[in-house]
Amino acid sequence: MxxxxxxxxxxxxxxxxxxxxxxxxxxxxxxxxxxxxxxxxxxxxxxxxxxxxxxxxxxxxxxxxxxxxxxxxxxxxxxxxxxxxxxxxxxxxxxxxxxxxxxxxxxxxxxxxxxxxxxxxxxxxxxxxxxxxxxxxxxxxxxxxxxxxxxxxxxxxxxxxxxxxxxxxxxxxxVTGVFTTDPRYIKGARKLQSISYDEMLELAQLGASVLHPRAVEYAKNYSVPLEVRSSTEREPGTIIEEEVSLEENLIVRGLAFEDQITRVTINGLSNSLTGLSDVFTTLAKHHINVDIIIQSFSDERTNLSFSIKSNDLKEAMEVLEKNKSLFPYEKIETESGLAKVSIVGSGMVSNPGVAAEMFAILSEEGIQIKMVSTSEIKVSTVIADSQMVHAVESLHETFGLSHSTVRA
Amino acid sequence: MxxxxxxxxxxxxxxxxxxxxxxxxxxxxxxxxxxxxxxxxxxxxxxxxxxxxxxxxxxxxxxxxxxxxxxxxxxxxxxxxxxxxxxxxxxxxxxxxxxxxxxxxxxxxxxxxxxxxxxxxxxxxxxxxxxxxxxxxxxxxxxxxxxxxxxxxxxxxxxxxxxxxxxxxxxxxxVTGVFTTDPRYIKGARKLQSISYDEMLELAQLGASVLHPRAVEYAKNYSVPLEVRSSTEREPGTIIEEEVSLEENLIVRGLAFEDQITRVTINGLSNSLTGLSDVFTTLAKHHINVDIIIQSFSDERTNLSFSIKSNDLKEAMEVLEKNKSLFPYEKIETESGLAKVSIVGSGMVSNPGVAAEMFAILSEEGIQIKMVSTSEIKVSTVIADSQMVHAVESLHETFGLSHSTVRA
Missing domain, CATH: 3.40.1160.10 (Acetylglutamate kinase-like)
Structure with a gap:
């Protein structure tokens, strides 16, 4: 042993x-x-x-x-x-x-x-x-x-x-394991028997508070099998490991969401080669985590949007203003009261229509998408936080997570 | 500086x-x-x-x-x-x-x-x-x-x-300094301007809770001047140093007292050369502090009395019984409900009548002395704890500590 x-x-x-x-x-x-x-x-x-x-x-x-x-x-x-x-x-x-x-x-x-x-x-x-x-x-x-x-x-x-x-x-x-989404908010949430490191990582980083993303990263890098389980109940939890059993290989395995998000947009950033890197290096130096980043070029100037946690906003603004000489810009706009909703699943890699399906579901529900970010196994959208729970419920149902295909 | x-x-x-x-x-x-x-x-x-x-x-x-x-x-x-x-x-x-x-x-x-x-x-x-x-x-x-x-x-x-x-x-x-005795119990107690390490050491070891004896020992060994003073009042405290100003050189400088004392008497201890040392080495090994020690010899056997803190009694008895083979004895008697009252002052060194005067005062007050221990600058007596405060008050008054010879 x-x-x-x-x-x-x-x-x-x-x-x-x-x-x-x-x-x-x-x-x-x-x-x-x-x-x-x-x-x-x-x-x-x-x-x-x-x-x-x-x-x-x-x-x-x-x-x-x-x-x-x-x-x-x-x-x-x-x-x-x-x-x-x-x-x-x-x-x-x-x-x-x-x-x-x-x-x-x-x-x-x-x-x-x-x-x-x-x-x-x-x-x-x-x-x-x-x-x-x-x-x-x-x-x-x-x-x-x-x-x-x-x-x-x-x-x-x-x-x-x-x-x-x-x-x-x-x-x-x-909690008794990792769920398709947060059971405290979404009634249909179901416990997963197993999940891959990458899927868990996306879920963890997206705010599923069960397990810290750094811990999952560490576990993936060193191939440490994890089990998330209840400290009071004796039932089996959710295993996190490299290979996930086929019968559970849903296209979308989980849904994560988090509120208290703020969008920061820097307008008229100079198009210098180092501009972008200077902005994010400076923010990182002050331990301000930036999540989604969107960039659009015009002829001579760049507009740069990114999302941060709302309680980092004050410090982020101070840092950006204090370092204006390093990366000159015209002005900064911010929008708080936002939330991020993401779908995660390793099945997406081979299924290019998943993002489009997500956008269609949100659009049908009248939810405006303000920012989008994708990875191979994840699609994240930023929306108004007042619409967060409704968005998650619709996605959870439509992607088949509320039903018996996921073993409880 | x-x-x-x-x-x-x-x-x-x-x-x-x-x-x-x-x-x-x-x-x-x-x-x-x-x-x-x-x-x-x-x-x-x-x-x-x-x-x-x-x-x-x-x-x-x-x-x-x-x-x-x-x-x-x-x-x-x-x-x-x-x-x-x-x-x-x-x-x-x-x-x-x-x-x-x-x-x-x-x-x-x-x-x-x-x-x-x-x-x-x-x-x-x-x-x-x-x-x-x-x-x-x-x-x-x-x-x-x-x-x-x-x-x-x-x-x-x-x-x-x-x-x-x-x-x-x-x-x-x-408290604002070191007092002639504990002012919480004795109304006439007065603050000392200064006191020597040795006197403080005797007072500290005897239960004046102002300063820990190990600290005073350390200060004496390394000649660190100490001042005991109030954390709320701004008035000067009591200086503890090697030389004490003459005008304060009373014969008795302070009175210490503590209750919760137990006397342990080992009757019929074998007169082997190592018997005494075995008893106290064993107790020390179990971190039981022994204070006053009195020994009386008969032809072949020794009776040994010593005082300990009452809450060490249980462990002391266990240790003594477990190690009986090391130092054979007939039986152990104990008496709890005792207190120790001591007078301290470097003036005693050149004044042999001080101990006798102390015994006389206690005897006049009808207080029975159960154990006695003396050092060059201290006389300790063990009495019933019900008589402790009365004994201290009488000694404090008679040795002149209640009056203006000690500057407040």
Missing amino acids: GIIVQKFGGTSVGSVEKIKNVAERVIEEKQRGHDVVVVVSAMGKTTDQLVVMANEISDYPNKREMDMLLATGEQVTISLLTMALLEKGYDAVSYTGWQAGMTTESVHGNARILKIDTERIERPLKEGKIVVVAGFQGITEDGEITTLGRGGSDTTAVALAAALKADKCDIYTD | GIIVQKFGGTSVGSVEKIKNVAERVIEEKQRGHDVVVVVSAMGKTTDQLVVMANEISDYPNKREMDMLLATGEQVTISLLTMALLEKGYDAVSYTGWQAGMTTESVHGNARILKIDTERIERPLKEGKIVVVAGFQGITEDGEITTLGRGGSDTTAVALAAALKADKCDIYTD
């Missing part, structure tokens, strides 16, 4: 009672004969409470100190879970991110893992201990505490599974 | 508002031109709350995991205080115990500092930054998080002051 990495999120460890339940799930896996590494998040609302305290002190708390503050959340969980495992008679030991050898880049608030020195974890595993690791956090080469940003504990779990050559990484969460 | 180390305890940093006030006190010192290093404890009741969670999981939480858990408390405070300093426009940076190079021995819950690598702190100090360090915690050579036990933040502060060759270490607390 090999190594299994289990990851439990904040809701699953939200109270002492829930931590004891998690200990049971961990022990079940251990009893099956596996070596078990557990990655946990901060308890329930802990992170939010820490952020509130920081905001009572500063509107813009220093990012290094914020990482110092937030890293305590997972440290509390690992010690309590380890105590619970010991109490139930299982040998266990906890490690913070820096103890577990999670070296990250030198960025606070959103660092990426550079390498993992697994020696510290492998020794106790060999001694039969359950190893409990703090998710979401790491350390720079200079010994500074960093955090991995939203969903970082997923990334910790998958990166550890890859580094330890684990058989599998189980992501325990408050 | 040199380096000043400031230490703020849990009450002083008990809320976000109080942390902002602490930032003001830190900035005042910085504005006087000093390099400032600040050591802080966990916020108010944080440690207690963490202990409650641990106890919901286990009656005897694993000590390594307990250190992992408790170390988060100070980490929260250092980040919030540093944010507050930055918000007020002062450059500052926080370090955990392990980042600050606090290497301790490999004992969980009560580790001693072995060495401090100050490089990480000196660099930002030279750049003009205020350095905020987590008290109470350290790291072993193997990278395990440890805590220093009760009052550990005092020790962190003094040890840092010694390692950095600081001009002074200011211990900010919720």
